[in-house]
Amino acid sequence: MLTLEEYIAKRKKEDLINEFDIASKAQNMQTCINYIFEYFNQYLDESKLDEKTVLNEERLEKYKNSLRHYESDIQDWLMEIYDDYDKQLNRSIVSFLKKDDLFYLYNTEQEFRSISYDCYAQLIKKNPFLKGQTEMLFLFIKDQHRIQSEPNIDFQNIYISEKVEEWIHKTWNKYQVNILAFASDYASRFFENEETWDSKHRIKSKDGWRKYEYDYKQKNNLFNINSLFRRISNKTYIKGKKQYLETLLMYYWIHEIDGDKAYWQEYINKVLD
Incomplete structure (x- = not known):
């Protein structure tokens, strides 16, 4: 449940109120007064206030803190679901999104809409309260993409070549797509899925815990x-950037998985030449 201040802020945002518009001063004043009446006469559910307990409020506050990176509207939506149905819905959505190996590359409304419909079809089976909530689900997925894609220290520390760096930064600035995050995620998924490897690229592993090792020194x-x-x-x-993409995949394979720094230098010398 929102506090009075949070409720007024939410209503202002919904109604696009600009309190600095002098010409609308009188109208805005009346609108804000109406918000207060709405809050106490309509929004406040006294039965809910009576049901509050210290432990439940502590539980809600802890969950709210875990949502601090999301937009405020998304937080309110998730908090309401958690309070009413005891469901941390964000976890179920993120678990679904992890199955999509191209999620980091999404940047269009159509892509986010499409995956939100697929997610809805999956989650509605166990979460019937989601009926009519497709728009909020769509907004959550877009916000999740923003959070996951935020540039980390790699943006500053990784340097392969001037052209590759220009491509990485231009893609982020123009499309909000983090190519480095995608390459790291793809390399990790590839490592975990031996069955997808080209048979010619498999080397029988000397370790007992897995059957094959990947021959990353192949040429094709x-x-x-x-x-x-x-x-x-x-x-x-992505168009015309196949070599750049392969180079990033090789970087993460060696630096996060294999550790063969000597081959990285050999590889990069050939690629850059």
Whole structure:
């Protein structure tokens, strides 16, 4: 449940009130007074206030703190669901999104709409309260993409070449797509899925805990880039950048998975030449 201040802020945002508009001073004053009447006469549910307990308020506050990175409207939506149905819905949505290996590359309304419909179809089975909530689900997914894609220290510390760096930063600035986050995520997924590796790229593992090791010194179709590129080549920021993408995948494979720094230097010298 919102406090009076939070309720007024929410209503102001919904009604696009500009309190600095001198010409609308009288109208805005009356509107804000109406918000106060609405809050006490309509919004406040006295039965809910009576039901409040210290432990429940502590529980709600803890959950709210975990949502601090989301937009305020998203927080309110998730908090209401948690309070009414005891469901941390964000966890279920994020778990669904993790199945999509191209999520980091999304940047269009159509892509976010499409995955929100798929997510709704999956979650509505166990969460019937989601009926009619497709717009909020769509907004959450867009906000989740923003949070996941925020540039981290890699943006400052990774340098491969001037052209690759220009591509990384231009893609982020123009499309809000974090190519580095995608490459790191893809390399990790690829490592975990031996069955997707080209049979010619498999080396029998000397470790007992897995069957194969990946031969990243092959010359063609590294990390299944041919099939990956066919799936994403229609994206403006990817066109003509197949070599750059392979280079980033190799960077993360060596620096986060294999550790063969000597081969990284050998590889980069050939690629840059």
